[in-house]
Amino acid sequence: MVFAGLVIMMDLRLVGLAFANAPLAQIQRRLFPWQMASFVPSMATGILLFCVDPLRYYRNVFFLAKLVFLVLAGLNALAFHFKTYRKAEGWDEDRQITAIARVAGAASLLLWSLTIVSSRLIPNNWFK
Amino acid sequence: MLLPFFEWCDGLAMSQAYRDSTYLFPVTQALHVLAVTVFIGAIVIGDLRLLGWGPVGQSRASIARSAQVILFWAGLAVLVTGIPQFTTNALTYHRSWLFVLKMWILVAALLFTATVRQRVAVADEGHLSPWVPRVVGAVSFALWMSVAISGRLITYYG
Numbered sequence: 001m002v003f004a005g006l007v008i009m010m011d012l013r014l015v016g017l018a019f020a021n022a023p024l025a026q027i028q029r030r031l032f033p034w035q036m037a038s039f040v041p042s043m044a045t046g047i048l049l050f051c052v053d054p055l056r057y058y059r060n061v062f063f064l065a066k067l068v069f070l071v072l073a074g075l076n077a078l079a080f081h082f083k084t085y086r087k088a089e090g091w092d093e094d095r096q097i098t099a100i101a102r103v104a105g106a107a108s109l110l111l112w113s114l115t116i117v118s119s120r121l122i123p124n125n126w127f128k
Numbered sequence: 129m130l131l132p133f134f135e136w137c138d139g140l141a142m143s144q145a146y147r148d149s150t151y152l153f154p155v156t157q158a159l160h161v162l163a164v165t166v167f168i169g170a171i172v173i174g175d176l177r178l179l180g181w182g183p184v185g186q187s188r189a190s191i192a193r194s195a196q197v198i199l200f201w202a203g204l205a206v207l208v209t210g211i212p213q214f215t216t217n218a219l220t221y222h223r224s225w226l227f228v229l230k231m232w233i234l235v236a237a238l239l240f241t242a243t244v245r246q247r248v249a250v251a252d253e254g255h256l257s258p259w260v261p262r263v264v265g266a267v268s269f270a271l272w273m274s275v276a277i278s279g280r281l282i283t284y285y286g
Binding site for chain 2: 001002004005006007008009012018019020021022023026027030031034113116117118119120121123124126
């Protein structure tokens with residue numbers, strides 16, 4: 001929750017909805033270690049919960065959906081970091097980069113939201 | 129003591145509609161968790177800043193002001209999705225010590241955030257001794273994590 005919460009804060013900055021007086025590159029650099037630090041326990045406890053009863057998740061449509069959204073969100077973040085983030089300094093002045101950042105931020109908001117919602121729906125396997 | 133209120137909640141038409149529907153309750157619950165995540169994100173970014181970590185390029189007040197807007201809208205969404213969950217199962221929650229605990233911690237967290245945390249966040253930097261914002265950030269983080277964790281545990285330990 002702390003992990004996704006901090007990612008969403010960054011996304012809101014990327015799309016330009018919040019923290020507007022914090023330069024993009026700077027706030028990205030300073031939030032990133034905290035996002036990673038909270039990602040590790042989130043991932044570790046998630047794998048543990050899965051291993052306790054893997055058959056419970058086998059053929060559960062919401063679990064599969066969650067994994068798909070999770071992978072897509074991860075790919076979006078990787079693409080953003082390795083392609084766009086390289087040119088980080090001077091972002092706020094560069095129109096083209098702020099446009100790409102907006103798209104990446106919006107995609108991330110959508111994908112993480114879908115991950116969270118489908119995750120909470122796992123106990124209700126409506127489409128067997 | 130509050131039993132008549134809990135019974136009134138249980139008898140609402142909305143509560144009955146939630147009980148009759150297969151989808152309404154789980155979907156509301158999922159949206160509640162999403163809204164809570166956004167809310168907690170806005171809390172944690174402010175707490176990190178109070179602790180002297182995270183977005184230190186901005187002033188405490190600047191981060192707090194921006195986060196406040198997110199807290200308001202996410203908080204509203206948390207409330208709107210939380211209330212029908214409560215009224216639908218009001219009689220179960222009346223017996224749940226964890227639910228009562230969550231509500232008390234929630235009241236404490238809300239009061240602390242609106243008063244002490246708010247004042248410290250917007251106070252002039254250098255006006256306070258450096259440990260004050262750190263303690264406030266740590267207390268806020270502990271309070272809000274307790275609300276979230278006790279909420280999640282209601283499912284398992286009623």
